Amino acid sequence: MPNFSLRVLSCVLALSCFSSVSRSAIQLTDNVRIAVAEAPPWAGDYRGVLPAASCPGIKMLLTLHADGSFRKEIVYLETESLPYVTEGTIEWKEAGKTFVIHDPYCDELYECGKECIYVLDDEGNRVTGEMAPYYVLQKRDAEGGKGTGACA
Structure with missing residues (x-):
């Protein structure tokens, strides 16, 4: 049983890391879109x-x-x-x-x-x-x- 709990805990930790990376990537994408939208027309x-x-x-x-x-x-x-x-x-x-x-x-x-x-x-x-x-x-x-x- 402890082995099963360790596996579940590992999966939860891995998914939480993946989730935070995804949010960072999404935020980066949003920042890039904002920067492009604010560029002057001649750029x-x-x-x-x-x-x-x-x-x-x-x-x-x-x-x-x-x-x-x-x-x-x-x-x-x-x-x-x-x-x-x-x-x-x-x-x-x-x-x-x-x-x-x-x-x-x-x-x-x-x-x-x-x-x-x-x-x-x-x-x-x-x-x-x-x-x-x-x-x-x-x-x-x-x-x-x-x-x-x-x-x-």
């Missing part, structure tokens, strides 16, 4: 391929974090170059609309659109003409897929 991953003179294009991933920091990764297509990564803080020119990224080689200007970011020219204007679509980075959803594709 997220943006991707595109920019024109280049020396190769078929420059693949760019720009991640804007809700805390105002960024991470930019570029790769020159069909070359043997390694990815170039820059991290830092976004400098807002017009809050929530236009911003500057200070790269060690140059300052880069951007404008937030709906579900996209426009890469601006040196004067802070959108690129126009037939090359304009190549200077737009599309926002990606949390799973890494393409967002809505809408850009305004």
Whole structure:
């Protein structure tokens, strides 16, 4: 009989541990959902391929974090170059609309659109003409897929 009680006690303890772990996991999931829901609309991953003179294009991933920091990764297509990564803080020119990224080689200007970011020219204007679509980075959803594709 004592052996049976010991088994029951072991099962109860194991289940209570499992129960507390489940509650912690649920709480963590809720916190993550809350953090995502509170992120500003411009926060997220943006991707595109920019024109280049020396190769078929420059693949760019720009991640804007809700805390105002960024991470930019570029790769020159069909070359043997390694990815170039820059991290830092976004400098807002017009809050929530236009911003500057200070790269060690140059300052880069951007404008937030709906579900996209426009890469601006040196004067802070959108690129126009037939090359304009190549200077737009599309926002990606949390799973890494393409967002809505809408850009305004």
